[in-house]
Each structure stands twice: as structure tokens, then as C-alpha cells.
Amino acid sequence: MGKDVIIACDFAGKKEALAFLDKFTEEKPFVKIGMELFYAEGPEIVREIKARGHKIFLDLKLHDIPNTVKKSMEVLSRLDVDMCNLHAAGTSAMMTAAIEGLTREDGTRPLLIAVTQLTSTSQERMTDEILIDKPIDEVVMSYARTARDAGLDGVVCSPLEAGKVHDTCGREFLTVTPGVRFADGDIGDQVRVTTPERAKEIGSDYIVVGRPITAAVDPVAAYRRCVKEFIG
Numbered sequence: 001m002g003k004d005v006i007i008a009c010d011f012a013g014k015k016e017a018l019a020f021l022d023k024f025t026e027e028k029p030f031v032k033i034g035m036e037l038f039y040a041e042g043p044e045i046v047r048e049i050k051a052r053g054h055k056i057f058l059d060l061k062l063h064d065i066p067n068t069v070k071k072s073m074e075v076l077s078r079l080d081v082d083m084c085n086l087h088a089a090g091t092s093a094m095m096t097a098a099i100e101g102l103t104r105e106d107g108t109r110p111l112l113i114a115v116t117q118l119t120s121t122s123q124e125r126m127t128d129e130i131l132i133d134k135p136i137d138e139v140v141m142s143y144a145r146t147a148r149d150a151g152l153d154g155v156v157c158s159p160l161e162a163g164k165v166h167d168t169c170g171r172e173f174l175t176v177t178p179g180v181r182f183a184d185g186d187i188g189d190q191v192r193v194t195t196p197e198r199a200k201e202i203g204s205d206y207i208v209v210g211r212p213i214t215a216a217v218d219p220v221a222a223y224r225r226c227v228k229e230f231i232g
């Protein structure tokens with residue numbers, strides 16, 4: 001466990017994903033496989049990327065009744081991923097069941113990370129549609145505490161929230177942070193962004209970087225720049 005750059009492999013299919021990873025001849029980056037690639041290719045894409053020597057964050061954001069999540073996590077633990085996630089909104093009963101399902105017979109398990117409030121959810125929508133009548137950062141910190149108390153390893157959050165999550169939940173509680181851009185790069189559709197260097201200063205444990213690497217003219221150089229800025 002430790003600081004690392006995770007590349008968001010947001011590709012439509014196996015051909016594109018593997019062609020991208022083929023560019024990395026010297027290093028084996030930590031890779032995030034999201035719903036798009038997983039639903040297109042199934043568990044085989046996880047096995048194939050794992051067999052190539054990459055660590056894998058399987059970003060499927062589970063959210064269902066505790067028994068269903070437990071059984072699904074059992075399946076994911078057999079896929080030998082290194083990190084997976086769920087929605088903290090499923091409550092502590094679901095999170096505890098998830099840990100039970102994820103834990104292998106030998107006691108090991110992938111890291112389990114909670115999504116608090118999606119960064120696409122605004123204060124207004126949360127209040128009007130989900131009927132949560134509290135400031136959103138208070139909600140995020142409360143979900144983070146519940147996740148920690150249920151035994152999870154950390155949360156997905158904005159790098160700008162990483163310091164506050166650590167203050168609330170402890171330094172050991174992991175912050176996995178998307179929304180990272182180079183100082184001279186395109187922001188795209190992200191809103192609250194920061195640079196790898198600043199994410200390091202604030203205390204992110206893992207940064208998740210997609211398009212600044214996948215859409216770069218030289219993705220390997222962009223990845224190395226991220227590692228240099230974030231890890232040093």
C-alpha cells in the first residue's frame with residue numbers, strides 16, 4: 001500500500017485498452033477498470049490485464065441489499081483485483097457484508113473504498129431530490145466516518161477534500177482522488193480539479209488520472225510526469 005498514480009482505462013473495449021497498455025514497456029501502471037470496459041468485456045478483461053502484471057482498481061460502485069453485495073464481492077475477490085468500491089449510501093450493514101464477502105479464506109482481501117456523494121451531485125440536487133438537508137461536505141465526512149467504522153479502507157473524494165477526510169478519519173484512512181489535471185492542461189468536464197503536485201501536498205494517497213494520460217500525445221511521458229509530480 002502507498003502513494004500511487006492509477007490510470008483510468010476508460011476505453012470502449014479490449015482492443016483499445018490493451019493497445020494503450022502496450023505502450024508501457026518499462027513500467028506496469030496501476031489501472032482502473034470502470035463500468036464501461038467491464039460491461040463490454042466481462043471478467044476476462046480483468047484477468048488479462050492482471051496477467052500482464054498490473055494492479056487493478058475495479059470501479060463498479062456496488063450498491064444493493066447486504067446479501068447481494070456480499071455474494072458479488074465474493075466473486076470479485078476471486079478475480080484477484082487490488083482495489084474495489086461501493087456506495088457508502090448502502091449503509092454500514094451493506095459495507096460490513098461487503099467486507100465479509102471480499103475476505104478470502106486466507107484472510108486477505110482487496111482494498112475496499114467507499115464512494116460518498118458523487119462529485120456530479122450538487123448541493124441543490126442532494127437537498128431537493130435525495131432530501132438530505134445538510135451541507136454536502138458534512139454529508140461526505142459523515143459517510144466517510146461510517147465507512148471507516150464499518151472497516152473500509154478509504155473513500156473516493158476530490159483531492160481538495162483529502163486533507164479534511166484525513167483530519168476526520170485519520171491519516172491511515174485512504175483517499176483515492178480523481179479530478180487531477182496538469183497545470184498547463186485541459187480541464188475538460190471536471191470542475192474541482194488540482195495538479196498531481198498539489199494533490200500530494202493536500203495528502204491524497206492515490207490519484208486517479210484518465211484523459212491527461214490516455215489522451216496525451218505521449219501517454220508514457222504524461223504518466224511519468226504524473227508520477228514525478230505526485231510521488232517525486
Ligand code: C5P
Pocket residue numbers: 008010034118119120156178179180190208209210211212
Ligand atoms: O479523464 P479523467 O481524469 O477526468 O478521469 C477520471 C476518472 O475518475 C474517470 O474514470 C471518472 O469516471 C472517475 N471518477 C471521477 N469523479 C468521481 C468518481 C470517479 O472523475 N467522483
